[in-house]
Amino acid sequence: MAKYVIKRVLMGIFSMFIVATLTFFIMNLVPGGPFVAEKSISVAAQQALEEKYGLDKPLGVQYLNYMDGLLHGDMGLSLKQRGRTVNQIIADKLPISCQVAGIAVAVALCVGIPLGCLSAYHRGKWADNVIIVFATCGIAIPSFISSVLLLYTFGMNLKLLPTTGLNEPAAYIMPVTALAIYPTAYITRLMRSSLLDVMGQDYMRTARAKGVSSVKILFKHALRNAILPVVTYVGPMLAMLMTGSFVVEKIFTIPGLGRDFVSAINTRDYTMIMGTTILLASLVIIANVIVDILYKVIDPRIKLK
């Protein structure tokens, strides 16, 4: 087990290294550097700026400097939010984003799994059909569409819910719903098909032959096996929620990291883009490592590779 954990962690670190390197070189594909676009500054000022941010050095040196900083947890200065480091911005904004995304994860799991079970349990009956229709429509609605539609209906037309910020609990409802619809629908489908698959397994027949009640069969014997695909989905779901939160935060004007990231894209704040990308990618990679280890705990059959 320990060997497995170490191996997965090492692989995760390697992936993070690849992401950081890729990010760095992709950003440096851009000819002319980040300050060219700003016509207001003179050539001298531009050079001064580039010197300040170390952009005048050769690419290799810049890369080593950046990686060295990264190793010490320093992601450099923001190019556009003058005087602030990327670390500061992230420390400010990440908790807000995590709150919204975290609630969305909880909602997706707490709604998706029971709905999927219910659907599989009542296969072919009306409850199943209703749930399937919901799930099929749910995976067809991208989060940016659900958020604008929610905003239009409940925020502007009915004026039931606050449309901006996160100042009151009710303000969480719309962004969380918008973010959670897709993963909830996806988990419902995943859970349903996986549970149906498990219910056809021989060991379920054994459990029935033992005289175990159907409720206990579902919860004890089926669920633990059927939940495995959902566990593997958690990593991709986090990645998806994060990218989804970029637009959701923009639409609901939530002061989270996603909004800063989107504006960083528009203003070409390279250090900010790099910092955020590396951070978010790391989060997803860490989540994947944890999920892999969790998978091993739930399913004893997974061999130590």
Added chain:
Amino acid sequence: MGHLNKKNPLSLQLNADDFLPASQEEKQSLVIMRDSVNFWKDGLRRLRKNKIAMVSLVVIILIAIFAYVLPAVWPYAYDEQIKYSENLAPFEYGKKELERIEAGEDVFPHILGTDRNGRDFAVRLMMGTRISLSVGLLASVLVLIIGATYGAVSAFAGGWVDLIMMRITDILNTIPDILLIILLGTALKDPLAQLAEQPGFDWMQKLGPNMISIFIIFALLYWVGMARIVRSQVLTLKESEYVTAARALGASNGRIIKRHLLTNCIGTLIVTTTLQIPSSIFTESYLSFLGLGVAAPMPSLGSLATDAVSGMNTYPHRLLAPALMISVMILVFNLLGDGLRDAFDPKLKN
């Protein structure tokens, strides 16, 4: 019945003829063989029986007509700015157009109104659909070609080549793709824009450098899933008895690939490609929504939605129409993909 008969076996009204041997034909007439059907016929029959999939197919055809045929016969062009007809509501006419109507001219109504530049919104929606649909289809074909080739090569080569190729997909898989897309999109914007100014690349200008980077990204990242599916398919098939049998009979590698592997993979390929289309549409509209999509004045469904967000209180239909179109497109392609999977991929069938 047994006991009664035993006591009086003759009550059944039998005669000696009954105990004559039956002929082979008589015996055979009892055996009702069910028709054997081939893979395609059987799959198509199942698909035709699947009402949801058939309805989805019809909707897809309608959307395709809407996107590819209708703009050609529409009286307005997508980039045609009509003066004095800005921000019209559906079926409303602009000042100049009203004058023309009074003069006895026929003016085609703006079914979905116009945008703030006086462009007919209905035709912009059609063009947006065309862009989104094209991106979805092209990206899926791209993914199919790259993914299938990569997966097949990996599976055929085996050994350390396979190991390295699969490690690469493992790492690509752990990287959140949308982040990289955004990154590449931002980075490639300028170089591609410069390239587009070179002679011979003006088609790029029309489409916009972002579109090109979207395709580059699809080509770079999105084939991973396809590659894995194809690899595992080829690996299973390679081990299967009928391929061994074909090899034992002296079939060449090319023939084995063509006759056995391809025909057996094709179901999975069709299904995976179909299910790739909605996810490509999804990504494209997301990026366009973020402003990383097609270049103006070319519309895409995502950019139409972004443009409408600021004025959604006054002109909700401009938001609802592209939003609905994206969702319906993703929905029908998903449903068709599910139907195809049920019909053509027996391994995934219940």
Added chain:
Amino acid sequence: MSEKILDIQQERLSFFTPAGEVKALNGVSFAMNQGDVLGIVGESGSGKSVTAYSIMGLTAYPGKLVGGKVWFNGHQIDEMSEKEFRKIRGNEVSIIFQDPMTSLNPVYTIGNQIVEVILLHTQKTKKEAWARAKELLELVGINEPERRLKQYPHELSGGMRQRVMIAIALACEPKLLIADEPTTALDVTIQAQILELMQDLRKKLGMSIIMITHDLGVVASMCEKIAVMYAGHIVEYGTTDEIFYNPQHEYTKGLINSIPKLNAEEKERLVPIEGTPVDLLNPPAGCPFAPRCKSCMKVCLSKMPPRTELSDTHYTYCWLRQKEEFEKGGKAE
């Protein structure tokens, strides 16, 4: 005569599939006394397993009992509710399945799975249940029971897992044990061990056993009575000696002729049964075996043969036996 433990009368069971009604059992009747060992033989799809599962109430989803009565140990099973059924399943009647590799839940330990059934049907405390589980593993001949209890199914070999399945089945000392091809998925040497174990356990515990198999060797060594099934019918029923030395149905004869004999003369060929099993979606009107029968007569194609009693314990459904009686008595009339 000892107490009747199982009595099945004219049981009919169908699977309602999208393609139509598949008639899996077409009027199956037999009875068993306490302590009997009955073998049910027949080829795949003949209804052996379906019969057994229906006694356990394990008929899978589109399947439904459409007629007949089943009594087991004083319960009328065909009228029992699911809740009542649960009390006897795993308790008074239990089952061993064909494939031990897939019949145990992969995510729970062996001990957990044995204890579950004990706690379900007895008043034992957890501690007592674990002690009993250990005892059971010893009973089925698994060494180091303490360690095995903590292991997961994938850590055990096929033979071991089948022993665990037997331990689960025997946990509550059932009156009737159904063994559904318990050795088919195992190696030949392991097969012999498992059969020996079952013989031993039967002597020790005195339960009745229904042995479902297509392996005539297995029934010959284990069973006292044999029911031969074909296409949802019992075509012949008798003691092991009667079936092996005096088979009366053409299908039984075919089965016995297809066993290789050690003492056979050189160059003697095995005689296979020609043809394929019937399509249960469209069963023939007459004898289901008629299309494959070498001595098929005209009557066989149109009418189901009646029961011919050959002795107190031996009967068959075959027109050839009726023909003999017809020729004996019929000509005089």
